[in-house]
Amino acid sequence: MKPIIAIAGRVGPASRVSRSAVHFAGDVYTNAVLRAGGEPAIVVPQQLTDEDADELMSRFDGLVLMGGGDVDPKLYGQEPSVHVYGILTEQDIFESTMVKAAIRMGKPVLAICRGLQITNVALGGTLVQEIATLANSDSQVLHKPENFPEGAPFAVHDVRIADGSRLARALGTTSIRGASFHHQIVDKVAPGCVAVAWAEDGLLEGIEHTDHWLVGVQWHPEDTAETDAMQQNLYNAFVDHARKSLDRH
Template identity: 45%
Template sequence: MPKPLIGITLGRKFKDDEGLFAISETYITAVERAGGIGVLLPALRDDEAVHRVFQRLDGLLLTGGADVDPALFGGQPHPSVYGVDACRDATEIALVRMAVENGWPFLGICRGIQVINVALGGTLYTDLPDQLGPQVAHRSEEVGHPVRIDPSSRLASVVNTVELRVNSYHHQGIERLAPGLKAVGWAPDGLIEAVEVPGHPFGLGVQWHPERRLDSPPHLALFEALIQAAQGGYNG
């Protein structure tokens, strides 16, 4: 069976007024180790181009990175918001909506789960320490925290556990869950850490960074499940 093509979204930075697309190599490694082929997706300014990309790929990986624009979900401005990229936001939101409507396998990581929620009508905390409180260190990868997982969820069947210790590096997070999404993972402070699209072949988002924990079977299993779904074989 041919290896599926997985679109991997890229972030964008600016140096000397020149835009540079980039992503951590760990995302590409994760897709390859799971049996797929990563295809790098820059932000696209043309709606037709987004549709053509969608038609040629087998699945989608929404990566971490800079913040989602608070204006897209009615959020309050905050001085900690950084790196907003309107073109990236628009591209990823369009891809999520097409993936949901067409049953296209996708996995969102960190920023990715936030994009999924905003694309489907939810809202975000613009800064967790200010709005939710400091009970859990959500921006301290070295410390991390546990995530409680719904035992009946697809996520639980993929990672084969109902509690998972995760790395954590973010300051935005889901506030109001989007209609059509189901929360299936929670941090100790109640923050939603994982979501699924019920009835979808494979629509999943996690707030942590499994691509940085590929030596841990539950984290690698997320990518393996995405690849299996992209091949048409996932039935979890």
């Protein structure tokens, strides 16, 4: 049997075809999971108690959190600045509840871009609301395309990964070029997690949990994974760990 991978879904607008709002996950995520040998399943955003989330995650073998809009700063004790966009507090709470359930249930988690950020916030960390406000703004590499959040699909920059980290073992390398589409980063790393990846300018690009297979990256490996084997390696490693969860049942 293939491990079933929960992807925390999103709500999209109605179209002439759907006639009503839709629940969706990006095909770059689902295709990366399929190539890794998993079976992706979209979980509809919903209000969940911890007990609900545990019961829901018990049906799956792993969890993917996708990229997207900004996390509500009020969830990490700050007021929203003029730089934030796309806040959906209900989505934040849904994903926070899901990731904490996955950890309790012993299911691996792969958190991408916003997914890394909501994971860090859910576990007690904080974010920088706009990297352009940091002291090194003049020396930063390009972390987002022109006209962000519109414009080109992504920027590209080098990422250095801590030797011996779970992330380095998954990718099979300690240096990689990542597809980048973000204007925020992790500030305070959540308790129980450690920083494991950095851009050339020193900005944090990856965290992982010290006791659980939970890896979060700020770049988008799925955007280039079809042609870049090292990026696909991260999804392969994640699904391999999900398969171990399946084998325990």
